[in-house]
Amino acid sequence: MAKVLDSKIPAGPVPEKWKEYKAHQRLVNPKNKLKLDVIVVGTGLAGASAAASLAEMGFNVYNFCIQDSPRRAHSIAAQGGINAAKNYQNDGDSVYRLFYDTVKGGDYRAREANVYRLAEVSNNIIDQCVAQGVPFAREYGGMLANRSFGGAQVSRTFYAKGQTGQQLLLGAYSSLSKEVQRGKVKLFTRYEMEDVVIVDGRARGIIAKNLVTGKLERFSANAVVIATGGYGNTYFLSTNAMGCNCTAAVQCFRKGAMMANPSYVQIHPTCIPVHGDKQSKLTLMSESLRNDGRIWVPKKLEDAKALQAGTKQGYEIPEEDRDYYLERRYPAFGNLVPRDVASRAAKERCDKGFGVNNTGLAVFLDFSESIQRLGIDEIRQRYGNLFDMYEEITDVNPGEKACTKNGVDYYYPMMIFPAIHYTMGGVWVDYELQTTIPGLFAIGECNFSDHGANRLGASALMQGLADGYFVLPYTIQNYLADQAIWPRLSTDLPEFAATEKAVEKEIDRLMNIKGKRSVDSIHKELGHIMWEHVGMGRTKEGLEEGLKLLKALRKEFDTNLFIPGSKEGLNVELDKAIHLRDFILMGELVAYDALHREESCGGHFREEHQTEEGEAKRDDENFFYVGCWDYQGSDDKAPELVKEPLNYEIIKVQTRNYKN
Amino acid sequence: MAKNISVTIKFWKQNGPKDKGHFDTHELKNIPDDTSFLEALDIMNEELINEGKEPFVFDHDCREGICGMCSLYINGTPHGKTERGATTCQLYMRRFKDGETITVEPWRSAGFPVIKDCMVDRNAFDKIMQAGGYTSVRTGQAQDANAILIPKEDADEAMDCASCIGCGACVAACKNGSAMLFVSSKVSQLALLPQGRVEAAKRAKAMVAKMDELGFGNCTNTRACEAVCPKCETISNIARLNREFICAKLAD
Numbered sequence: 033m034a035k036v037l038d039s040k041i042p043a044g045p046v047p048e049k050w051k052e053y054k055a056h057q058r059l060v061n062p063k064n065k066l067k068l069d070v071i072v073v074g075t076g077l078a079g080a081s082a083a084a085s086l087a088e089m090g091f092n093v094y095n096f097c098i099q100d101s102p103r104r105a106h107s108i109a110a111q112g113g114i115n116a117a118k119n120y121q122n123d124g125d126s127v128y129r130l131f132y133d134t135v136k137g138g139d140y141r142a143r144e145a146n147v148y149r150l151a152e153v154s155n156n157i158i159d160q161c162v163a164q165g166v167p168f169a170r171e172y173g174g175m176l177a178n179r180s181f182g183g184a185q186v187s188r189t190f191y192a193k194g195q196t197g198q199q200l201l202l203g204a205y206s207s208l209s210k211e212v213q214r215g216k217v218k219l220f221t222r223y224e225m226e227d228v229v230i231v232d233g234r235a236r237g238i239i240a241k242n243l244v245t246g247k248l249e250r251f252s253a254n255a256v257v258i259a260t261g262g263y264g265n266t267y268f269l270s271t272n273a274m275g276c277n278c279t280a281a282v283q284c285f286r287k288g289a290m291m292a293n294p295s296y297v298q299i300h301p302t303c304i305p306v307h308g309d310k311q312s313k314l315t316l317m318s319e320s321l322r323n324d325g326r327i328w329v330p331k332k333l334e335d336a337k338a339l340q341a342g343t344k345q346g347y348e349i350p351e352e353d354r355d356y357y358l359e360r361r362y363p364a365f366g367n368l369v370p371r372d373v374a375s376r377a378a379k380e381r382c383d384k385g386f387g388v389n390n391t392g393l394a395v396f397l398d399f400s401e402s403i404q405r406l407g408i409d410e411i412r413q414r415y416g417n418l419f420d421m422y423e424e425i426t427d428v429n430p431g432e433k434a435c436t437k438n439g440v441d442y443y444y445p446m447m448i449f450p451a452i453h454y455t456m457g458g459v460w461v462d463y464e465l466q467t468t469i470p471g472l473f474a475i476g477e478c479n480f481s482d483h484g485a486n487r488l489g490a491s492a493l494m495q496g497l498a499d500g501y502f503v504l505p506y507t508i509q510n511y512l513a514d515q516a517i518w519p520r521l522s523t524d525l526p527e528f529a530a531t532e533k534a535v536e537k538e539i540d541r542l543m544n545i546k547g548k549r550s551v552d553s554i555h556k557e558l559g560h561i562m563w564e565h566v567g568m569g570r571t572k573e574g575l576e577e578g579l580k581l582l583k584a585l586r587k588e589f590d591t592n593l594f595i596p597g598s599k600e601g602l603n604v605e606l607d608k609a610i611h612l613r614d615f616i617l618m619g620e621l622v623a624y625d626a627l628h629r630e631e632s633c634g635g636h637f638r639e640e641h642q643t644e645e646g647e648a649k650r651d652d653e654n655f656f657y658v659g660c661w662d663y664q665g666s667d668d669k670a671p672e673l674v675k676e677p678l679n680y681e682i683i684k685v686q687t688r689n690y691k692n
Numbered sequence: 693m694a695k696n697i698s699v700t701i702k703f704w705k706q707n708g709p710k711d712k713g714h715f716d717t718h719e720l721k722n723i724p725d726d727t728s729f730l731e732a733l734d735i736m737n738e739e740l741i742n743e744g745k746e747p748f749v750f751d752h753d754c755r756e757g758i759c760g761m762c763s764l765y766i767n768g769t770p771h772g773k774t775e776r777g778a779t780t781c782q783l784y785m786r787r788f789k790d791g792e793t794i795t796v797e798p799w800r801s802a803g804f805p806v807i808k809d810c811m812v813d814r815n816a817f818d819k820i821m822q823a824g825g826y827t828s829v830r831t832g833q834a835q836d837a838n839a840i841l842i843p844k845e846d847a848d849e850a851m852d853c854a855s856c857i858g859c860g861a862c863v864a865a866c867k868n869g870s871a872m873l874f875v876s877s878k879v880s881q882l883a884l885l886p887q888g889r890v891e892a893a894k895r896a897k898a899m900v901a902k903m904d905e906l907g908f909g910n911c912t913n914t915r916a917c918e919a920v921c922p923k924c925e926t927i928s929n930i931a932r933l934n935r936e937f938i939c940a941k942l943a944d
Contacts, residue, residue: 055826086833100751101818103858104759120838156834163834165827165881165888167851174841192851198758199854206826213822221815244807273754307726308693312734313755424774426726426780501831552734596746601708602808604749605741 033085035662037676040462043626046682047128050149053463054506059515065090067516069253070508073280074223075102075208077201077493079259080270081500084207087216089505091512094251095208096220096240098275103205106261106273107496108295110197111318113189114493116154121178125186127151131185132683134491138456138484139634139650141293141658142215143678145463146481153502154494160192164203168192189490194318194417200493204500223249224607226282226471226535230286231527235472237414239532243607246600248532250523255471257510258284259500262477264297264453266615266622267567268559270452271303271316281459281478282614286667290660290674293457294479294618295636297627298487299568301374304425309556314451315425318418319489322367322374324343324402324411325446329386329395331355336386346388346396347434347442357381361646371690372486372635372648375450379568380451380646382661388513389447398445400429418635422446446505450568450592454492456483456635457625460660460676465499465509473508475499480658485634539599542609547592551608555587558616561585566623571639575627582620586667588688589616604634617667624661628673631655652685694726697790701736703748704797709805709813715795716748725786729772730755730762732785733796742914749809750796755781755923756790763864764810765797770861770920779859779922800862803871804908816906817858817874824898825878827888840886855923862917862925868909873917874927875899877925883936893940900937 042049060068065665068091072083075097083095097105119125130151135142158176162168168190169177176189192199202603204653211217211668222243229237237252263278264270293302304323330336331353339346358377365619369377379394387393404412408431413418416431423429430446459474460469461481466473476496483491590611595605632641632648633655641649656678698721704737707715728736730752737747766772770921772783773825780868788794798810805813839875862873888895895932903911911930918927 081831088830099753099759099761099812099860100745101760103818104753106754106759106760108760110760118837142849143868158837159834160829160831162837162840163827163829165850165885167847167854167881167885168837169851170842170844170847172844174843176840192854195758195855198857202854206821209818209822210826210828212818219818221818226721273759310724310727310731310735312731314729315756372787420776424776424778425728425784427784427786490818494887500734505831536915550738593743594744596741596744603747605747648904686830 035468035535037176037460037468037660037674039143039676040460041143042463046144046148046360049117049145050152056071056090057506060509060512060516062090064516065374068092068512069094070255070257070522071251071253072096072257072259074240074259074261074476075205076105076259076261077197077204077474078106078500080107080201080204080208081497082257082259082475083217084211084503084507085202085212085501086210086508090652092202092286093211093217094216096223096225098222098224098243100221102208102219102221103202103526104275105201107201107493108198109273110493111194113179113191113196113318113490114157115181115188115490116158116190116494117151117188118155118158120176120373121345123186125188129186130154130188134488136681137488139486139487139679139688140484140652140680141296141633142482142484144680144683149468150482150495150498153498156502157494157497161200161203164206166192166199166277179237184488188683195592197493199285200497204497213634214281225258225260225283226610227531228469229528229531230287230469231521231525234470236521237523237528239528239535244602246603248535250528250532252521252528254512255473257473257475257504257508258459260478261477262458263615263618264452264455266558266619267452267562268555269306269314271300271309271314274313277614278618279611279614281474282617284459284469284472286476286663287469289469289472289474290662290664291458291462291621292660293301293485293625293657294487294621294661295629296454296634297452297455297622298371298454298635299375299450301371301378301450302397302448305389305447305449306391308391317422317446317448317452319371321397321415321418324406324414325397325399326401327354327358327367327374327378327395328354328356329388329398331383336388339388340390340392342390345434346445349615350437351440354387372637376568376637378450389476394447394449396445397448397665398443400443400445400498401433404441422566454485454487454518456480456485460658464505464510465504466511471511471625473504475504482602485636502568533690539606542593542606542613543595543599545591545593549592551590551593551595551605551612554585554593555612555615557586557621558612562619562622566619566626569637569639570626572627575623579620579623579627582616582623584614588691589613621661621671624671625659629655629659695723695882696723697725697785697788698722699788699791700793701733702793702795704722705807705809706750706798706806709807711775714804725784728755728781729783729785730781733875733907744914749811751811752781757782758857760859763799763812763859763861765864767795770799770864771922777849777922779857799860801863801869803863803869804860804888812857814860816908817871819906820871820875820899820902821878823902824891824895825866827882828891829887842885848886850881850884853877853884853929855924856925857923859922861920861922863908865916865920866909867916868912869916870911871903871908872930872933873921873925873927875903876929879936880932883932892936893943896933896936900933904938921931
C-alpha cells in the first residue's frame with residue numbers, strides 16, 4: 033500500500049501559520065531538557081546553529097563533523113550574501129515580497145507555508161549574526177549595507193565582502209564553541225555518521241566511524257538531526273568541497289526516510305571550465321561578472337576549431353564573427369538571464385561544436401566592451417579580486433590588453449562553463465523538519481524544503497540559518513515533549529549492536545572486493561554518466577540510458593573496486609568508497625525522478641517539454657506536487673514514488689518570462 | 693596554452709604521532725602546468741594506488757582557498773611560494789620548473805601532532821576558540837541589527853581581521869611555534885566591534901592562557917607568520933592583542 037505523507041502544515045492563513053504553530057506547540061520544561069540528548073550531524077550553517085541553539089536551551093547535544101574542525105564545513109565557501117526582508121533601503125521590501133520572490137524563483141514547486149516562515153525569520157537571522165560580531169558591510173553612516181541579487185526588484189542582500197558564508201559560519205562556530213566550553217555540546221571531529229539506529233520505529237542514535245582510528249562507535253539520543261549538506265558531488269565535478277557527500281542522507285533513505293525532488297539540481301553558469309581529465313573540482317566565479325561581461329562564442333565553426341586546437345586566440349576573432357548568443361536569444365535580459373537559462377544556452381552552443389577551449393567545453397566572458405566604456409580602473413574596482421583569482425588559476429588576466437585592431441582595444445576574454453552548484457532536492461521533511469522516520473530531522477541543504485525547483489542567489493545561507501537558529505529548536509520540542517519520561521537508552525541494546533554489525537559487514541565487503549580500480553576512477557565515470565545523461569538537458573532516452581549505465585557502474589563498483597590498506601586506522605580511500613557507494617544510489621534517484629517528471633521546471637529541464645523558443649514548459653496540471661521516493665528494501669529495487677500534492681492558498685501560479 | 697612538466701615529489705610519510713617518519717619520492721611525468729598542486733598529488737596518489745600502495749595522506753577540502761583545511765609545507769614555505777597570499781590548494785604547477793624536486797612536509801609544531809603523513813591535528817585551535825572566541829549572546833536575544841551604529845572603518849577593519857581561515861600556517865612558519873597571529877586576529881575582530889567590546893579583556897586573557905597551556909610559543913616579532921599568511925593578516929593584530937592583554941592584566 034502506498035504511504036501517505038502528512039506535511040503537518042498548520043491551519044489558518046499563510047502569514048499566521050508560524051505564529052499559530054508556536055503559540056500551540058508543546059514545550060519541554062527546563063528540568064526535562066537536561067534529561068534529553070540530541071545528536072546533530074554536521075557543523076555547517078544549519079548544523080552549528082542548531083547545535084548551539086539547542087544547547088543554549090538546555091538540551092545535551094552531541095555534534096559531529098568529518099573535518100578536523102567545525103569551521104571547515106562547506107558553508108564557509110559561500111560568497112555572495114544572505115537575504116532578509118529588513119527593508120532598510122526603503123525600497124518596498126517586506127516579508128511577503130521575499131516570500132513571493134522565493135516561491136516564484138523556485139518555479140512554483142516549493143511549499144507556501146515553509147517559504148513564508150523562512151521569509152518571516154530572515155530578519156531575526158541578521159540581528160542574531162550582528163550580535164555575534166559578524167562584520168557585515170556597512171555604509172558610512174554606520175548602517176548595514178545591502179546589494180541586489182538575481183530574481184528580486186529590491187536590495188535585500190546583506191554581505192561581508194565576498195566571504196559572507198565564511199563570516200556567518202564563523203559566527204555560528206563561535207556560538208557552538210561557547211556551548212562546548214559550557215559543557216552542553218560534546219564535539220566529535222573527524223567522525224562520520226555511517227547509519228541511523230532505529231528503536232521501536234524511532235530514530236534513537238547513530239553509528240559513527242572515528243575516521244582516525246577506523247573504529248565504529250555507538251551514540252544514543254532522544255532525537256537525531258542530520259545537517260549534512262547536498263549531493264552535488266554525485267556529478268564528480270562540482271563547486272562542492274572534496275569531502276561533501278550524501279552518505280548520511282542516503283543511509284537514512286535506506287532506513288525509511290523518503291527523498292524528495294532529487295532531480296532539482298542547480299547548475300551555475302559562471303564557473304572556471306574543466307581544463308583536463310585530472311581536474312578535481314570546479315571554482316565558481318561570482319555571478320556579478322555578468323553585469324559587465326559579454327558572453328560569446330565564434331559564429332564560424334572553423335574559428336571554434338582553431339581555438340580548440342590552440343592555433344587562434346579569442347581576441348583575434350573580429351567583432352563581426354562573434355556570436356553574443358544570450359543577447360541574440362534574450363534581447364530583454366541579455367547576459368543577465370537566470371542561472372538555469374544561461375547554463376543551458378552555453379551547453380547548446382558547445383554541443384554544436386562552438387566551444388572555445390581545448391576540451392570544447394567553454395564560452396568566452398569578455399570585458400573588452402565595458403573596459404572601453406568605463407575604463408580599466410572602474411572595472412578593476414568592481415571585479416579586481418575576481419580577475420586576480422581567475423589569473424591565479426588560469427594564468428590569464430582578463431584586465432590585460434591583448435591587441436588593438438582598427439582603433440579598438442581587445443582584452444583577453446575569460447573562459448567560463450556551467451557547473452553543478454547546489455541541490456534543491458533532498459530528504460523529505462514535514463513542516464516541523466521531521467523526516468518520515470519519527471525522531472529523525474533534516475535541516476539545511478540536506479532537506480528539500482524551501483527552494484522548490486530552483487534556488488535564488490543568497491537564499492541558501494538564509495535557509496541554513498533559519499532552520500538551525502529559529503525553526504528546528506522550536507519544532508523539535510513538539511516531538512521531544514513526551515520523550516523525557518523514557519530513560520536514556522543504553523547503546524548495548526540489540527538494535528545498536530545489529531546496526532553496528534551491518535556497517536562493519538558492509539566495510540568488510542568493500543575492503544574484500546580487491547578489484548583493480550581506484551575509487552576516483554569509478555567516481556569520475558559516475559560523473560560523466562550523470563553530466564551526459566542526467567545533466568542540464570534531459571530526455572527520456574538519455575535518462576533511460578543513464579539508468580542502465582548507472583546500474584552497470586554499480587556492478588563495476590561492487591566487483592572491481594580496489595581499496596589499499598586495511599580498515600583499521602585512518603583509511604581515506606575506504607571513506608571515499610563508502611561515499612561513492614551512496615553517490616551511485618543517489619545518481620539513480622536523480623535519474624528516476626527526472627525520468628518521471630514529464631515537464632521542465634527550474635533546474636530540471638526535459639528537452640521534450642519546451643516551448644518553440646526553447647524555454648522551459650511546466651505542467652501544473654499533472655506535476656504540481658513534491659515527488660518523494662521510498663526505498664524498497666534493496667539498492668537493486670526501483671524506489672517507489674509517493675506524491676505530496678502542493679496547495680497554494682495565496683500565490684497565483686504563473687509562467688516565468690525573460691524575453692521581454 | 694598549457695605546457696607539460698615533469699617533477700619529483702619528495703613527500704613525508706609518517707604512520708601516526710609516535711612514528712619517526714621518513715621521505716618517499718615519486719616521479720610525476722608530463723603534468724600539464726595548469727594543474728593545481730593538489731591535483732598533481734591526486735595524480736600521484738592514483739598512480740600509487742594502481743601500484744597497490746597506500747596513498748599519501750594530506751588534508752584538503754574546499755580547494756578554493758577558504759576552508760583552511762589544506763596545510764602543506766612546500767619547499768620550505770607553508771602553502772608554497774606565490775606572489776599574493778594563497779593557500780596550498782591555490783598553488784599551480786606553473787610555479788615549478790621542469791625537472792624540479794618538490795619537497796612536501798607537514799606543519800611541524802608541538803601544537804599540531806601528526807596524525808598520518810602530512811595530516812596534522814589542529815584541535816588546539818578549536819580549544820583556543822572555546823576559551824573565549826565569541827560574544828556571549830544566545831539565540832533570540834539580539835536587538836535590531838541597526839540599533840548600534842558601527843563606523844564603516846571599524847567594520848572594514850574587523851572584517852580584515854575576521855578573514856583568518858585558521859589554517860595554522862602562522863604557527864608552522866614561526867620559530868617559536870606561536871599562535872599569536874591566529875589568536876590576535878579573533879581578539880581584534882571582536883574588540884573592534886561594540887558587540888564584542890564588552891568581553892574584550894576577559895577574552896584576551898582566556899585565549900592567551902589557553903594558547904600557553906596548549907604548548908604554543910610566544911611572539912618575538914620576527915614577522916614570519918605575516919609573510920606566509922594566505923589571508924594577509926598583519927602583526928598589528930598582535931600589537932592590539934598585547935594592548936588588550938596588558939590592560940586586562942593591569943586591571944586585575
